[in-house]
Structure formats: structure tokens, C-alpha cells
Amino acid sequence: MSVTIHGTAKSRAVRNIWMAEELGLAYAHDPVDFRDGGSMKPDYLALNDMGQVPAMSDEGVVLTESLAINLYLAKKHGGPLGPRDLIEDALMTKWTLFAATQVEGPGIVCLQHALMLPEDKRDAKLLDETIAKSARAFKHLDRALEKGGGWLVGGRFTAADINVAMCVFYFRGRPDVVASYPHVATWWADVTGRPAYKKAMALRGD
Template identity: 35%
Template sequence: MIKIYGSARSSAGRCYWMLEELQLPYEVMPLNMKEREHKSEDYLKINPNGKIPAIVDGDVTVWESMAITSYLAKKYQSPLAPRTPVEDAHMMQWSFWALVDLQKPAVDWLIQEMFVPEDKRNHQVIEDAKKIIPNYLKTLERGLEGKTYLVDERFTVADLNVASVVHLVNSLGMDLAPHKNIDRWMKACKDRPAFQKLAKMREA
């Protein structure tokens, strides 16, 4: 059985989403972050970076959330996996873009809003994120023009990875309504039963 380390409320959430999409059995391995168990000697053998998420699938260990989602889709021959090298490249393209470009300012904003006391909060970081994120959303809006999903006409690992970041952006208060393609696409992604299961996990 696959073992997963990391809370569904963290970046591990997209890994839970993939596991639910594939209907794979898995075991949640609790880590007490306040007690810094993610920096323990035992966990560092799993992820030498001392971060979450990570999975152990038999004798295979994978860390970094988007590497995990890609691995799971491909290993278990899911319809979410690429079928050609071109599809693979385009799925990686959108996934890397979401991680490197869109997620960075969103996480900076999240840290200031959720983890920094108000009297020490850097409001400039938040304002900068609010300015730059709409520019990135324009890229995604264009990428979805005339399309149901990002790659081919089916839901794939690219949609899962990118939607997980867009959901974070939306939860921070960024209105998606002006972006008609993104708004339509996100509703389709969030209507999926696997995402609904993830949403319930995050509420627990």
C-alpha cells in the first residue's frame, strides 16, 4: 500500500487528489510538524530535504508533489497520464509553469496572511502578489481558449497540478470570474468526485 506523508491541507493535497482519482489504497503517515518530525533522522531518509509531501510505494520513494502526481498517473496507467511524448511535454510545461510562476507569489501571499502576525506582516509582499498573479492568469486564460482541458480534450495530470495552484489563488481571495475560461475550467475540475473527497479531507 502507498504511504503518503503530508497533510491534505498542504501541497500534498494534489497528491491526495491524484490518489483519489486513481482510486488507489493508501495509508496516511502522520508527521507532527510542530515537533519537527519532518526533520527527524527517520524522515530525512525518505525526503532528505525535510519537507512534505513524500510517498513510499513499495521500494520506490518519491518527493516533490508534482513529481508524485506524474509518477502515480504513469505507473498506474491512468487516463490522466500522457499518451505521447508531445502530451508529456505539454503536461510538464503547464505543471512547471504552475509551480515556478503562479505558485510562488501565491505562497508568499499565503505566508503573510496566515503565518505572520499582523503587526509584522509585510503588506508589500501581498500587494506585489495581487499585482503579478493576474498577469499569470492571463497566460492560463489564453491556454484554455477554445479548450475543455489543458492537454487534449480530457482531464489530465496537467489539469490536476495547475488547478491545485489556481484553487490556492482563489482561496486567497483572487476573483476568477473575470477569467471566463479559467472559471469554467475550475468548476469542471472541482466537480470531480476525487476533488470533492479532497475538499472533505481539508475540512476535517
């Protein structure tokens, strides 16, 4: 067992847990929790001096940033989940950057103001504005899924789908957003119906 995923499943580490489960890896899970100060303890800071989770260790390799970890795991262990050639590699990188720059930020705002914050702290106007601004990204995603036969790269489920889905995940407080885009809605049902996804979510308590 060489791969260890460090970070509670109630964090972005769940992205890496999902990937590991999809790959059928015999991995160890070290549930370091930032909420109780675990990520600021010396042994964890030796892995990630930023004190953020997740981190991954694999045969002496230590890597941080959850989306990058997923690309690494897919390339090393992924078979069909990883890229088959340079073009697919570039496309998986493209979709990962798209998720991080176009989807995750608005998604976090949506999660906070639709679900997480106390109701008296929620800003309905900000929420509506954020969802409206996210439409351009969701339209792009919807067109790509239509063109790709329901998947983002190579006509099959890959690391790109996991990385994008884990940023779309932040919109779960407003399911009408995903439902507004037919190809995104079908894709979302497909990815969240996967046994490995369900196992990762179960570790969160979701």
C-alpha cells in the same frame, strides 16, 4: 497496497492525496506533520533528508516533490489522467513547471497577505502588486483553457489540471482573481467540484 503518501493533508501532500483519489488507488496515508517536528524524525529523514513533506514510497521507489509525485502516479496508474504520447507527456511537464514557477510563488504571497497572516502583518500594497504581476500567467492560462476546450492537455482532465489547480489554490484568499478570467473561473469550478478533490479537502478540514 503499495503506494504510501507521507505528509499531513494540511501540506502539499494534499496534491498527491487528490491524485490518488482520482486514480482510485488503494493507498496508505502516513500523516507526517512538519508543524510538530514529525518530518525531522529519523524514520522520515530516511525518506527525505530535507525534512520536508510530502514523500511517496511505492514498491521500493521513494520520491519527493509533490508535483513530480503526481506526474509519476499519473504515468504509472493514470489511464486518461496520464499522457497518451510523448507530446502529451511534454505538455504535462510544461504545465507543471508553469505552475511551480509562475503561479505558486505569487499564490503563496497572496495567501499570506489576504488570508493567513494577522491583519496587522498584512501588506496590502504587496498583495496588489503581486496580483498585478500574476496577471500575465493567468491570461496565459485563460487562453490555453479556451483553446483546449476547458482543459490543459488532450481536451480532457489530466494530471496537468491537478498540478496547476493545486497552485492556483493559493489564491483562495482572493477569489476575485480567478473570477477575473472566464475560462479559468469555469475550469476552477469544474476541478473543485470533483468528488476526489472534495474528499482530499475534507482530510484538510476544509
